[in-house]
Amino acid sequence: MLLFLLSCITLVFTIKLITPSSFIPSLQWRSMLSMKLSSKLGMKMETQQTRSSSIAKDEGTLLDLPDPILDAILERLPPAGLCRMAAVSTFLREKCNSDHLWDRHMKWKWGRIIGQAAYQEWRWHVAFRNGSLHLQQTTGLMHHLLRLLKHLWFGSRKNDTATLRLPSHLPDDSIFSWYLALESGTFWFPAQIYNRQNGHVGFLLSCYDAKLCYDHQTDTFQARYPAHGMLDIPVEKDVTWDRLRAAPVETPPYDLFTSYCLNELHPGDHIEIQWRRNKEFPYGWWYGVVGHLDACDVNEANCLCGSSDTVVLEFKQYASDSRWRRTLINRREHTEKGDEVYGFYGGIRKLRSSQEISKWRRLWPPQVLEGV
Numbered sequence: 114m115l116l117f118l119l120s121c122i123t124l125v126f127t128i129k130l131i132t133p134s135s136f137i138p139s140l141q142w143r144s145m146l147s148m149k150l151s152s153k154l155g156m157k158m159e160t161q162q163t164r165s166s167s168i169a170k171d172e173g174t175l176l177d178l179p180d181p182i183l184d185a186i187l188e189r190l191p192p193a194g195l196c197r198m199a200a201v202s203t204f205l206r207e208k209c210n211s212d213h214l215w216d217r218h219m220k221w222k223w224g225r226i227i228g229q230a231a232y233q234e235w236r237w238h239v240a241f242r243n244g245s246l247h248l249q250q251t252t253g254l255m256h257h258l259l260r261l262l263k264h265l266w267f268g269s270r271k272n273d274t275a276t277l278r279l280p281s282h283l284p285d286d287s288i289f290s291w292y293l294a295l296e297s298g299t300f301w302f303p304a305q306i307y308n309r310q311n312g313h314v315g316f317l318l319s320c321y322d323a324k325l326c327y328d329h330q331t332d333t334f335q336a337r338y339p340a341h342g343m344l345d346i347p348v349e350k351d352v353t354w355d356r357l358r359a360a361p362v363e364t365p366p367y368d369l370f371t372s373y374c375l376n377e378l379h380p381g382d383h384i385e386i387q388w389r390r391n392k393e394f395p396y397g398w399w400y401g402v403v404g405h406l407d408a409c410d411v412n413e414a415n416c417l418c419g420s421s422d423t424v425v426l427e428f429k430q431y432a433s434d435s436r437w438r439r440t441l442i443n444r445r446e447h448t449e450k451g452d453e454v455y456g457f458y459g460g461i462r463k464l465r466s467s468q469e470i471s472k473w474r475r476l477w478p479p480q481v482l483e484g485v
Contacts, residue, residue: 175205176202176204176205183208184208187208187209187214188214188217191218192215192218192292192296195209195214195215195218196209210287210289212287212288212289215287215288215289215292216288218292219288219291219292223292223295225357225358225359226304226325226354226357226358226359227295227302227304227359228303228304228359228360228361229359229360229363230303230359230360230363231302231303231304231359234302234303235291235294235300235302236286238300239286239290243286295327296327296329297329298326298327298328298329300326301324301325301326301337302324302325303322303323303324303325303360304322304323304325304357304358304359304360305320305321305322305323305357305358305359305360305398306320306321306323306325306336306349306352306356306357307319307320307356307357307358307472307476308356308476309321309323309336309338309347309349309397310347310349311349311351314482316397317430317476317478317482318399318400318428318430318473318476318477318478319388319397319398319399319400320358320385320397320398320399320400321338321366321395321397321398322338322339322360322365322366322395322397323336323337323338323339323349324336324337325352325357331351332354333350333351333352333353333354334351334352334353334354334357335348335349335350335352336348336349336350336352338395339366339367339395341393341394341395358472361462361469362462364460366395366396366397367395367396368396369387369396369448369449369459369460370387370396370459370460370461370462371460372447372460372461372462374461374462374463375424375442375444375445375447375461376444377463378403378419378424378444378461378463379403379418379419380403380404380405380409380411380416380418380419380425381402381403382402382403382463382464383400383401383402383463383464383469383470383473384400384401384402384403384426384461384462384463384464385398385399385400385401385461385462385464386398386399386401386426386458386459386460386461386462387399387458387459387460387461388456388457388458388459389456389457389459390456390457391453391456391457392457396459398462399428400428400473400476401426401427401428401429402426402427402429403418403424403425403426403427404425404426404427404439405418405425406418406421406423406425422443422444422445423441423442423443423444424441424442424443424444425439425441426439426440426441426442426458426461427439430477430478430481430482431481431482431483432481432482432483435482435483436455437482440455440458442458442461447461
């Protein structure tokens, strides 16, 4: 028994002495293997990074493209894309803000309703903002007149032409500035509206001047019409694009248009004529056609209406017994005719464009108007 115990103790001490030394080679091997794997992995990652850098260097960037190719890319971007691209770098900002890029977007979206009057309004707005009239250099009566004009311009339009919140690097007279002013609704511009007051029966087949402000959230416009005497300025909301046009003539809404077409009017011609309720109201443009005289047999071969001094104007949207159905003018002496009962008829313009005529036909009321 004693011999057995001595054998066990000896075995335990032997195992305890030899075990650590026996594992040393294994630990060293693991350490060396780990170092080799790390080295190989690092070399592989470095190789991949070098290869990626080489590929990127070979491919280049957008800024490395030749100007004609870069310009072609920018020309195909929508307005939002140009704005995002302008935030990439100073170089691209100058490229993306150039007039030739924004002129295309301006014509595509706004060209149909922005006319010469709106352009002049914008130029005046920019001139006053920049102090282009140099008020400090004027003296005497002219100095006070210019200050008064500036006060009237901004004072009466402080809600119409609010200060444009444009980027500091953007010139006020750039097309991009004008585009942003229109899109943001901070610039009120002149145009004309078909069938004002949301198609009120009293204004069907007419077109009136107004100041417009765009609402990009609803994609519609708010309109302010010229004052009617002592009445409040009429306001209309939710005006849609299809009811708008640029003014075809530069005549202000209170002025009589000079009729240049009177000697060439013949039955069947399409016309627009100025009409207003009384002298204090602005003119609107009303659609009509040239008709035949009562004495004419409406036979084209025998019709002499084109050579008569009297011209019949018909407004066939009204019933045949309506007082608004027709009126007569003298082609040699016509200026403004009418009274407080029938209103006042002003200048006449002949419609020569099929597009203008088809627009009026699309606006034709579904039934004859019974006004008397």
